[in-house]
Amino acid sequence: MAVRLIVRTFSELCITVGTVIVLFVVYVMFWTGVQAESATAGQIDTLEQEWIDRPVPGTTAAAPPPKAYTTGKGIAVMYIPRLGRNWEWPVLEGTSTAILKKGLGHYAATARLGETGNFSVAGHRRTYGDPFKDFPRLRPGDAVVLTDGTTWYTYRVARTPYRTVPTDIGVIDPVPRRSGFDGPGRYLTLTTCEPEWGSSHRLIAWAHLDATQPVTQGKPPALTG
Known part of the structure; x- marks a missing residue:
C-alpha cells in the first residue's frame, strides 16, 4: 500500500508539474504575443492621433518646438x-521591462531621432510579439x-549583425565602437538578445541615415518599392 501511495503521489505530482510547464509555454509563446499586439496597436493609435492634432505648417498656429522625450511615451514608428511586409512597431522612450512589453525602446542617453549621434533602440527577440525574431536576417x-x-527617416544597415556581450555598452556610443563608422554622423543602433531564447549575448545592427523627406510627400521609396 505504501509503495502504491508513493507511486500515485509521484504520478500526480508529475502531471501537475507537466501542466504548469505547458501553461507557462502557452503564456510565453502565445499570451505575451496577444498582450503585445494590443499594446503596440494602442501605442501606434495614440501616436497617430497626436500627429493629427499637431498644427499644420503654414497655418496661423506656429509649430511647437520639439518636445523632450518622456519615459514610457511613444516617439516614433519603425x-x-x-x-516582413507588415512589420510595424512603435518606439517608446526607455528600455525598462515594462516598456519593452509595449514595443521597442529608445535608450534615453542616446541621440534623438534623425539628429547627429546614435539613435539607439532595443527590442525583444522572443516573447511580447517577437519584434526582432528574424534579426539575423538583416x-x-x-x-x-x-x-x-x-x-520620414530612412536608415541603411551598414553590416551584418554583430554578436557581443551585454556589458559592451560601447555599441551605443555616439560613434559606436566596432561599427566601422569613422567619425560623427547620424546613426541608428538596434539591439536584441542572443541566442533566440536566451540572453547571454546581444546582437547589434548599425545603420546610417540615408535620406529624409516630409510625410506630406508620402511614404519613402524604401516602403513603396
Whole structure:
C-alpha cells in the first residue's frame, strides 16, 4: 500500500508539474504575443492621433518646438521591410521591462531621432510579439525606416549583425565602437538578445541615415518599392 501511495503521489505530482510547464509555454509563446499586439496597436493609435492634432505648417498656429522625450511615451514608428511586409512597431522612450512589453525602446542617453549621434533602440527577440525574431536576417543596405509624424527617416544597415556581450555598452556610443563608422554622423543602433531564447549575448545592427523627406510627400521609396 505504501509503495502504491508513493507511486500515485509521484504520478500526480508529475502531471501537475507537466501542466504548469505547458501553461507557462502557452503564456510565453502565445499570451505575451496577444498582450503585445494590443499594446503596440494602442501605442501606434495614440501616436497617430497626436500627429493629427499637431498644427499644420503654414497655418496661423506656429509649430511647437520639439518636445523632450518622456519615459514610457511613444516617439516614433519603425518599419523594417526585410523583417516582413507588415512589420510595424512603435518606439517608446526607455528600455525598462515594462516598456519593452509595449514595443521597442529608445535608450534615453542616446541621440534623438534623425539628429547627429546614435539613435539607439532595443527590442525583444522572443516573447511580447517577437519584434526582432528574424534579426539575423538583416543585411548591409537593408532599410530601417522611422517616422515621427512630420518626417520620414530612412536608415541603411551598414553590416551584418554583430554578436557581443551585454556589458559592451560601447555599441551605443555616439560613434559606436566596432561599427566601422569613422567619425560623427547620424546613426541608428538596434539591439536584441542572443541566442533566440536566451540572453547571454546581444546582437547589434548599425545603420546610417540615408535620406529624409516630409510625410506630406508620402511614404519613402524604401516602403513603396
